[in-house]
Amino acid sequence: MIYPSNFEQKIGFQQIREMLSDACLSPLGRRFVERVHFLDRFDLVQRLLQQADEFAHILRSGEDFPSSYYFDVSEHLNRASLEGAFLEVRGVFEIKMSLRAIRQALGFFVESEENAYPALKALTKDVEVDRQLVAALEKLVDDNGNVKEDASPELQRVKRDLIGQQTALRKTINSILRHAKNEGWTPGDAEPTVRGGRLVIPVIAEFKRRIKGLIHDESATGQTVYLEPESVFELNNDIKDLENAYHRELIRLLTAVTNQVRHHLPSLKRAYQFLALLDFIRAKAVLANRIGALMPTLHKRPLLKWKDxxxxxxxxxxxxxxxxxxxxxxxxxxxxRILLISGPNAGGKSVAMKTVGLLQYMLQCGLLIPVAENSEAGLFEDVFLDMGDEQSIENDLSTYSSHLQNMKQFQLFAGKKSLVLIDEFGTGTEPALGGAIAEAVLGQLHQQQVFGVITTHYTNLKNFAEKNTGIVNGAMRYNPAQLQPLYQLEIGKPGSSFALEIARKIGLPKNIIDKAGTLVGKEKIRYDKLLEQLEQEKTDLEALNATVAKQERKLKKAVEEYTALKQHLEESKQDIIRTAKGQAKLLLKDANQQIESTIEQIKRSQADKEQTKVARQELDTFREKLTPEPKPVFKKANGSVKTGPLQIGERVALIGQDSVGELLAIKGKTAEVSFGGLKTIVKLEKLERPDPTMVKEKAKKEKEFQVAQNQTKGLDVTQRMADFVHTIDVRGKYAEDALTTIMNFMDDAIMLGMPEVKIIHGRGNGILKQVIRDYVRTLREVASVSDEAVERGGDGASVIVLK
Structure with a gap:
């Protein structure tokens, strides 16, 4: 049971229904949207939710599911059911294209993985589309809704003859018109036109006797007549005969295909029921993805366990x-079972209650709801709502009387599987009595074990909730310092209305506020002050926790960076030690070999002075090679040595490195240096003034790089890739011109590394298609050449896949 009758409008579901309808592709799905209603059968609700969830996954994954040609062909099928009737060309086209969409949808589920989309696959049972019927429809009309010229040999012959006669008629009448223009019998801008299904020419009324023929019409002013020259009578008659013959043959073909449709009407109705369901489920999935909805874990019993x-x-x-x-x-x-929400006005109480009612109603209408993962939901048999002003002149009901009428319905019909939603419980009459009646009603609802979400300002109801198990207080969070709502629901404590604080903020005189405080009593003031203090302490604690959490994140990040740096230094240290040891071993080995060689040389020469001198010189030369060169002293332009501490703006280099940068700032023992536009922080002791020749060499290299960059500026491959269009259309071109265009197009595609391109060449007589495909197949970079999909051009376009 849903109460009241305008529940959907009051709770906001009517807008959801409109959004669903807008998301449908055709009237097929919209008819299902109109039939959406509240359900309490677990298996049915679960199946509807599963269908919507699976389709939402299809849309999010970007899989190629048909989303076009969801035509409503009910009118055409009804026409086809009548013996002797035949479909119009538009009807044949719409049936053909919608059957193609149905076949593609069936194929999608057949080709999908075995356990994927079980709820949607179940809809395909007993849905069939006869191949011969589709072939007959395909043979009669093309994908643009036009009758194919080769639908039958007779139709093709008549069409060919008709075109020939129309061409001859056009030439003859153009010749007559040129002569008439030269003679001044027709207006200068006159063109052949059609009157009564026959081609005529406009003639100035005063010259209408100059041309033999039949007048079919005249202009509104009477200054121009439309005349059929005598010389084209026969041609016009022949054309009329051919048009009639064409029409007769077309009706014969339409009648034949209508008979086939009539034969398959039962299976077609099942197929279009499937298409309508797909449209409806797709709309639910589109809406779900738009609002971030999903399917919660569903239970048979009443339950709400929602997150976010x-x-x-x-x-x-x-x-x-x-x-x-x-x-x-x-x-x-x-x-x-019952949540009692309190708090200040405009703090979000009513929105919270509406959210519960709307989402539960959506869920039991088979719609996914915007909650977080791991949320759970159950099913209710009834939903009761009391919200807003229901004052009625016709029924002689005041606002409060209407509320009491609603309470009466709740008492009579609500039970253990009912959800009761009440906004501003107890308002509308004298506060003391209204609060007392509301408390009595709440007690009765509690005894009936209903589930509910109720909003109120009454303190006695908050106290009642504290004293009775099964009812819990909830508060809409509020910032007492700034007197601004936070729109956060906190369960477990009541909320304050902050009436006096809000009155003080908007500037109500102090004496009035003090008087109001005296009137309301110290206990009430103390109660509200306590709630306000708790709210402020909670707000302060949350702010403190947020600051501590932020500092902890910073500290954690610093520790991670320190640990990583320490590990890097340890690894670098070990690498440096290993490298140094290896170099030392090689150096020691070379030194020992040189010493042994020198001793051996001295021995062989028997300590000859000249030989010994030469040997010692060789040893000294080897030693000099091993001795590191002293750092050069760089001089300024005037010859003096530049000494002293480094200055901001100087060119500097890392000790032992070739990279030269600019000193940007000095902060204690560290410096900020820019190397090639990249700023870094290094220790000041690691910097030195660079060799001037090094600076000149670096400037020279930068200049050479800039020149090379300018020279290659015109060849911006990235820009060419961005500008490249993957499809080219050469329809209407001569084969030679088209081939030249295709050669350039394929060269660009291969050079830019495109994976796939498409060439639109049309059908025609197939010569252009053959020339292009013969050329493309000669390219080593081409992996395959195939027709485009039927719905995107078929054999009128070629798809080339590149290696």
Missing amino acids: ARHPILHLTLQAQGKKAVPLSLELDQEQ
Whole structure:
């Protein structure tokens, strides 16, 4: 049971229904949208949700599922069911294209993995499309809805003769018109036109006797008549006969194909029911992806266990403004059945209640809902709503009377599997009595074990919730310091209305606020102050926790960077030591060999002075090679040595490195240096003034690089790849011109490394297609050449896959 009768309008589901309807591709799906209603059968709801979830996955994955030609052909099928009737060309075209969409959808599920999309695959059972019927439809009309010239030999012959006669007629009448223009009998801009199905020429009325023929019409002013020259009578008659013959043959073909359609009507109706369901389910999936909806874990019993639930309409509205809706998380089960939400006005209480009602209603209508992963939901048998002003002149009901009428319905019909939604519970009458009646009604609903979400300002209801198990308080968070709502639902404590604080903020005189505080009583003030203090302490604690968490993240990052740097230094140290040891071994080996060689040379010469001198000189030369050269002292232009500390703006280099950079800043023992536009921080002691020759050499290389870059500026391969169009159209060109164009096109495609290109050459007599394909197959870089898909041009285009 859904109460009241205008539930959908009050809760906002009517807008959801409109969005669903807009997402449909055809009236087929819209008819299902109109029939959407609340369901309480577990197996049915689960199946509908599963279908929508699977289709949403298809859309998100970008798989090639047919989304065109969802035609509603009910009118055509009804016409075809009548004996002796025949379909129009438009009907044949729409049936053909929609059957193609159905076949593609069936093929999609056949080709998908065995366990993929089980709920959608179940819809394909008993859905068949006869191949011979599709072939007959394909033979009669093309993909643009035009009758094919070769639909039958007779139709082809008549069409050929008709074109020939029309060409002869056009030539003859153009000749007559030129002569008439030269004689001044027709207006200067006159052209042949059609009147009564016959080709005529416009003639100035005063010259109508100059040309023999039949007048078919005249202009509104009477100054021009439309005349059929006598010399074209026979041609016009022949054309009329051929048109009649063409029409007779077309009707024969249409009648034959209509008879085939009539024979398959039962299977066609099942197929179009399948197409309508696909359109409807697709619309549900489109809406789900738009609002970020998914399928929660479903239970047979009443249950709400939602994480980060969002009101879909509010979500889309704020999203359009570049904002985000604040999600709410809540849980209703057997131990916690009724949630009592309190808090200030405009704090989000009503939105929270509406969100619960709308999402639960959507769920039990088979729609996915915008909640986070791991959310759970159950099914209710009834949903009751009391919201807004229902004052009725016709029924002589005041606002409060209408609320009481609703309470009466809740008492009579609500039960253990009912969800009750009440907004601003108890308002509309004297506060003390209204609060008392609301508390009594709440107690009765609690005894009936209903589930519910109720919003209120009454303190006695908050106290009632604290004292009774099964009812839990909830508060809409508020910033007491700034007096601004946070739109966050916190379960477990009541909320304050902050009435006096808000009055103080908007500037109500202090004496009025103090008087109001006196009137309301110290206990109420103390209660609200306590709630306000708790809210402020919670806000401060959250801010503190956020700061601590931020510092912890920074500290964690610093520790990770330190650990990584330490590990890098250790690894570098070990590498340097290993390298140094290896070089030292080689150096020692070379030194020992040189010493042994010198001793051997001295021995062989028996310590001859000259030989010993030469040997020692060789040893000294070897030693000099091993001794590192002292660093050169660089002089300034005036000859003096540049000494002293490094200055900002100087050219500097890392000790032992060739890279030269600019010193940007000095901070204590560290410096900021720019190497080639890349800024880095290094220790000051690691920097030195570079060799001037090194600076000149680097400047020279940079200049050479800039020149080379300028020379290659015209060859911007990235830009060419961005500008490259993967499809080329050569229809209407001569074979020689088309081949030249294709050669250049394929050269660019191969050079830029394109994986696939398409050439549109049309059908015609097939010569252009053959010339192009013969050339393309000679290219070593071509992997395959094939026809385009039927719905995108078929054999009128070639798809070339490159290696």
